Amino acid sequence: MTERDEQHPHATDPGVAESRPLHAVPAPPAPQDAPDPAVVADVRRVVAEALAARLQAEPVGDDAARRELARGLIAAELAERRRAGVRAGSPTWSRQAELRTSAAVMAALFGLGRLQPLVDDPDVENIEVDGHANVWVCYADGRELQHPPVADSDAELIEILQLLAARAGGAERMFSPAHPALHLRLPDGSRLAAVAWTVARPQVVIRRHRVRDVDLDDMVRLGTLDSVLAAFLRAAVRAGRNIIVTGLQNAGKTTLIRALANEFGPRERFATIEKEYELHLDDLPDRHPRVVPMEAREGSAETDAAGHRAGQVTLSDLVTDALRLNLRRIIVGEVRGAEVLPMLEAMSTGDGSLCTLHARTAQHGIDRIVTLCLSAGIQMTETFAYRLLAGSVDLIVHIELLDDQSGKHRFVSQVVEINGLGEGSRPTTTTVFGPGEDGRAVPLHHPESLARLVRAGFNPSLLAHRAGTWAPWPLHQGDPR
Structure with a gap:
């Protein structure tokens, strides 16, 4: 993908199929x-x-x-x-x-x-380092190439990471035997994760976000949505529906959240809450002049009697603080711990909030939320956790990642509506969109909130397209992440 393609995802040629070799090939000569x-x-x-x-x-x-x-x-x-x-x-x-x-x-x-040229390459998607000499680079077109060493020794690689952590400024991250994991955002917006001392060799993964300024129409061009689904989600955002985006790692959850957020009204005041900045919506002042970006802080090695690090600011702290900032919506980049409770509180008291969650399916996402609630460290029954979810979340949108010999396909496969508690402890749901013959989401049922979506501009006749409006596979194999 060229620099122009990165800035304008709709410029990507949808007729060029991605390909992936069966076996990785040697790196090009230096x-x-x-x-x-x-x-x-x-x-x-x-x-x-x-x-x-x-x-x-x-x-x-x-x-x-x-x-x-x-x-x-x-x-x-x-x-x-x-x-x-x-x-x-x-x-x-x-x-x-x-x-x-x-x-x-x-x-x-x-x-x-020596990692810098790889980070600067607009065609690079992921960089994986297993010790200083075992370096693999994943490209947007599906290639996986082994590259020359990025340091002369594992010790030098760790030194590079420690210097990088020390330069992180106000959001200082530590990397030492006492803090063997490092997570931070690089200047270009890429996300770096590193682990040492608890593994045989230092491990480094850099994930690059190649598409930032993207909306739902761009997601249609990239093949993540079809036009019916894009119209439905656009109306859901305008109607203030609380949406959780689920999927496995690398499925494109963050990019879909960006696209949904870019459907907000230009005067809406909202916050983004992340462990490391990834959404970068504050980099789009023309779209979002009133966004409040918030980032968690790890804190120092010193701990208090309760085991909390000095200076630590958690996602839960940020969500609680955001509730006092006169915001219509809150976006949590990824819910994976105790922050699920204040996030559900924000959804239950406001409208139109968004977050992402690792889950295998939309239904699994429901169980994951309840599991996180029960493990949040407070007394809560399973029935109450399901009740809290049913009163907070409106839609779960699931993204599938299909990675085969023809390339990578990222697409929405399910949209499930939460309709409140049923007779048992679990909430009742409506599968509004479900997998069609090829796995991509097609309309199945009318949502209970259809009248509200119609008032937000949705044309209900679009749900009559029972096969969806997806183009054949070869036409859409773009990579939205």
């Missing part, structure tokens, strides 16, 4: 002018010392100014090494080699070192 890691490490050391001395003598608060100062020091150091090579009769560097070395040093100082 460029002839690839920088020497030993030279990069040595130049980084010299420049880091010079940069620290300059900043100590004359502090520079602006990050852009610090980077510009570093570029000047790198250029001076490389020029001196080039002159020394000429005096010694050594082969001179090509201009391309010098530029690559300079970029590698900048990446080592301010970025991810």
Whole structure:
């Protein structure tokens, strides 16, 4: 996918099918002018010392100014090494080699070192590192390639991650034997997760969000929805329905939440609550001038008598705080713990809130919510948990990820309406959309809230399209994530 495709997902050619080889193929050879890691490490050391001395003598608060100062020091150091090579009769560097070395040093100082070029590649979807030398890159077109090492040792890889955690600023993350897991957002919006000390080799996964400014019409073009389902969900958002998006990892839940949120009215005030910023709706001021982005904080290693970390701010804390900020809607990026209770409270007292949840099916999502309620650390019966869910959630939208030899297919397969408690403890439901012959969602039943959706602009005759309006598989194989 090109940079233009990333910014405008509807520009993706739907006629080009994704393909995935049966077996991963070797990585392409390194460029002839690839920088020497030993030279990069040595130049980084010299420049880091010079940069620290300059900043100590004359502090520079602006990050852009610090980077510009570093570029000047790198250029001076490389020029001196080039002159020394000429005096010694050594082969001179090509201009391309010098530029690559300079970029590698900048990446080592301010970025991810040898991982940085992969993060900068617009075609890269996921990066998986199992120790410093076992690096696999998943591309948007389905390829999985092994790449050269990203560090000279596992210890150097851990050092890179520790420096990255230390530069996280106000949302500081720690990475040490006492805190062996690291989760943070990179400057480009990608999400990094790392684990060390509790595993045999350091593990790093970087997930890139290639499509951000996306609405429901774009999701139709990408093949995640058909036109009937898009019209239904658009009306549900406008009608203030509380929606939970379920699916497995990498199914595209976050992207669908972005698309639903981009159907909000431009004057609506709402909050996004995340462990690490991923939605990036505040980066779209033309769409969302009144969004309040909120991010959790891990806290320090010190704990109080109750075992809480000093300075820790949980998702539950943020949801509770958000309820006092005069918001119409609250979006929780992912519900996976005790924050389920304040989230359900927000849904029961407001309208149009959204969240995502890991689940295998829409019905499994119901059980997952109840399980999280029962494990939240307060006294609650299963019957009360189901009652709380039935009074809070209106719709569960499930996304399926089909990954076969023809490529990746991400599509909504179910939309289930919650209709209140039934005779037993479980809520009654209506499967408004269910899997058709190929698994993609097609209309099955009229929702009980149809009148409310009609008032929000939905045309009920669309539900007569019993086969949906999906295009044949080869026409829609875009990757919305």
